[in-house]
Amino acid sequence: KRKREVDFVIAKNFSPIALIQVIYASDKVEEREAEAIIEAKSELKVEDAVILTWDYEGEIKGAKALPLWKWLLSDTV
Numbered sequence: 741k742r743k744r745e746v747d748f749v750i751a752k753n754f755s756p757i758a759l760i761q762v763i764y765a766s767d768k769v770e771e772r773e774a775e776a777i778i779e780a781k782s783e784l785k786v787e788d789a790v791i792l793t794w795d796y797e798g799e800i801k802g803a804k805a806l807p808l809w810k811w812l813l814s815d816t817v
Contacts, residue, residue: 744772744776744779744780745776746759746760746761746776746777746780747760747762748760748761748762749780749784750788756784757786757787757788758786758787758788758789758790759777759780759781759784759786759788759789759790759803760789760790760791760792761773761776761777761789761790761791761792761803762791762792762808763791763792763793764793764794773791774791774800774801774803775801777789778801778802778803781803788816789802789803789804790803790804790805790806790811791803791805792805792806792807792808792811793805793806793807793808794807794808795807797810
């Protein structure tokens, strides 16, 4: 709607099941990056939304923020 984009949409049987946004941030996630994934999460009715960062970890408006290395070693989407 607002010309925002999400980097990756993971689908199963052509239905989105997870969203991934990748940013190069160490301690601060830009508002527009967080808003894009939250808007897509709501529109697509997806539960899992992950923001992959350089080293920031936390939760941003309902999306889990994780450092890339930690996400790569996990067994989740």
